Amino acid sequence: MTGTLPLDSLRGNGELHLPGEPGYDAARTPWNLAVDLRPAAVALPRSLDEVIGLVRAAAAAGLRVAPQSTGHGANPLGERPLDDVLLLRLTGFTGVTIDPEARVARVLGGTQWLPVIEAAAAHGLTALHGSAPDVGVIGYLLGGGLSFYARKHGVAANAVRALEVVLPDGTLVRATATEHPDLFWALRGGGGNFGVVVAAEFDLLPYADVFAGMLLWDRARAAEVVAAYAEWSRTAPESATTALRIMSFPPLPELPPFLAGRDLVIVDGAILADDDTAAAVLAPLRALAPEIDTFARIPAAQLLFTHLDPPAPTPVVGDHSVLGPLDAAAVAALLDRVGDGVDHGLIFAELRHLGGALGRPAVDGGALAHVPGEFALLTMAVAPTPQAAVAGRAAAFGVVRAMSAWSRPNLVPTFAENRVESGRFYDGEDWARLCRVRDAVAPGAAFVANHALG
Ligand SMILES: Cc1cc2nc3c(=O)[nH]c(=O)nc-3n(C[C@H](O)[C@H](O)[C@H](O)COP(=O)(O)OP(=O)(O)OC[C@H]3O[C@@H](n4cnc5c(N)ncnc54)[C@H](O)[C@@H]3O)c2cc1C
Structure with missing residues (x-):
């Protein structure tokens, strides 16, 4: 500089x-x-x-x-x-190529998930994408990436095979397990601190269709559904990756009637099993007689639309923590903040189920090769004005604070909505190693990531 x-x-x-x-x-x-x-x-x-x-x-x-x-x-x-x-x-620098034989996708800098998943689906393939079609592939992968296949297949960054990066002097390097291996390790979880990633290559999954969908109840049922989900998730197989959200939708005319102006509890996700096995896994939740049950075998690309994420840019504020096992007291503490009859001021409070392959460090993984913990808690409020942002942050922070007795020290980069101490994303010495790699390839913090290394 x-x-x-x-x-x-x-x-x-x-x-x-x-x-x-x-x-x-x-x-x-x-x-x-x-x-x-x-x-x-x-x-x-x-x-x-x-x-x-x-x-x-x-x-x-x-x-x-x-x-x-x-x-x-x-x-x-x-x-x-x-x-x-x-x-x-990088919104204008996009592109996707699929190699169906190798089962690898190559995407350019600003590419979003939707075109990638559509292109992969043409070959009966899919990827470890997140819940929303318009999230950037590379930003997601550099932050680890939690998909609805994660408990079976682990952090999405583990599927990355190559990253092409422009360094501060304009040099283009290709980082793989054998070329610039330190940079390759750092980028997979270490975010945008090292350069402009202009291309990524990653493994695809051989799923043309998956058993996925959502179960929906009125929020009046929150107490029994949250308790049942906490119990169910204790023994749910690794094939099932789901989320529970307590949601409040504004009465907007563009929303379907089953959502508009309603307070709801929704469990959604995917179960990577045959239909009978998946139905047996889901049975304890279905026994709670949801008002809507869309779980069925669907084309894999449709999973991008199951989570009902906002279809367009939206003003939001939020907070996040990683929780350990949820005992009865934890369920009670959560319901105290977001249960039936509470005006929680949030669009949702989400428990994303972790564990399974997510909890095991991947062999040859990057800086974020696993995510310890049982649930990622994410709280979000819509914030169309500065005043609404203040109120929304108070509501979002309040739920995370209320769950602090069950919180773990670690955080997930892609779920961390605020500026946090970035050492909390990584294991032990990994943060110091990341800083050393950053100082070697981008001295003077030449690249400014959303989650700076410090
Ligand atoms: C509606 C919604 C749904 C989501 N669902 C999930 C989910 O299911 N699972 C999950 O894990 N996360 C999820 N996220 C979080 C999302 O994955 C992260 O916010 C991610 O960082 C977004 O990447 P982006 O590129 O779209 O965003 P950006 O804000 O553009 O990027 C975030 C950071 O990534 C880095 N970056 C991005 N592109 C590049 C590049 N080409 N080169 C170098 N650095 C780069 C930069 O440091 C940048 O500040 C969701 C977010 C939203 C808003």
């Missing part, structure tokens, strides 16, 4: 927007509309050459670079000053 060239020197590598220019506000707005990013400049490269040109020009102008795909994970980035930062939005 020794350069002193004017910001205009960044021009010539695709769209560039400086503060005060007409396109600046639209270009700096992330998926999470509650986040107000004010970088020194925003660039939207459309090719590898433009990415390299921008990284070099940023260094010459004395700027650091914040790579971003969609801005789903922008909240922690919004908590720090970006006066010396070029925000590199």
Whole structure:
């Protein structure tokens, strides 16, 4: 960061927007509309050459670079000053290629999950994607990635075979188990601290269809459903990866009647088993007579729409922790904050079931090769105004605080909505190793990740 060239020197590598220019506000707005990013400049490269040109020009102008795909994970980035930062939005640099024989996908920098899963489905394949179709593949993989196949197949980052990265001097390197192995290890869980990842290659799964869906109850049933889910999840097989959410939908006309204006408990996810086995696994929850039960064999690509994530950019604030086993007192504490009759001020409080393969460090995995714990707790509030954001944060933090007696020290990067001490994502010495790799490949913290290493 020794350069002193004017910001205009960044021009010539695709769209560039400086503060005060007409396109600046639209270009700096992330998926999470509650986040107000004010970088020194925003660039939207459309090719590898433009990415390299921008990284070099940023260094010459004395700027650091914040790579971003969609801005789903922008909240922690919004908590720090970006006066010396070029925000590199990769939304226009996308593409996917499937090698059906090798069962490998290759995607470019800003590609989202939907086109990847659609392309894989054409060959009877799928991937360890997350719940939403419009999350960026690379941002998700760099943060570990928790899919609805995770208890069977582990953290999504473990499926990565190669990452191509532009370093601070504009050099393009390919990181694999044998080429730049330290960087390869660091990127798989260490986030956007090391460079601009312009391509990722990862293993696909041989599932053309899966047994998946949701069970839905009115929130009046919260006490019995949450208690039953906590009990069920204790012995659920690794083939089942599910989430329980206590949700409140606003009375919006665009929502279907079974959601609009309603307070609900929803259990959803996937069970990687034949129909009879999956039905037997689900039976104890089905015995609670849900109002809606969509669990069935579906094309694997449809799993991207089961979780009912917002279909468009949304202003949200939230909080997260990882919980251990939920005993009766834990269930009572949760219900005390989000059970029936409580105005919890959240759009949802979610328990994402961990364990199984997620809990076992993968052989040859990266910096985030497993996630210890029983549940990832995620609390979210819609925040269309600054006042709503304050109230939403209080509500989201309140639930996480109420569960602190059952919380573990670790956190999941892709679920951490706020700026946290990044050592909490990693095991023992791994954080120090990540910092050493970062200092070797990107000295001076040349790249600004949403979860900075410190
Ligand atoms: C509706 C919704 C549903 C979600 N569901 C799940 C889920 O099921 N499982 C799960 O694990 N997570 C889930 N997430 C969290 C999501 O995976 C993380 O927020 C993830 O970081 C988003 O990646 P992104 O690229 O879309 O976001 P961005 O905000 O663009 O990226 C997040 C960070 O990743 C890094 N990054 C992104 N792209 C690059 C790149 N090309 N090169 C270098 N660094 C890069 C940067 O540091 C960036 O700040 C969900 C989020 C939302 C909002």
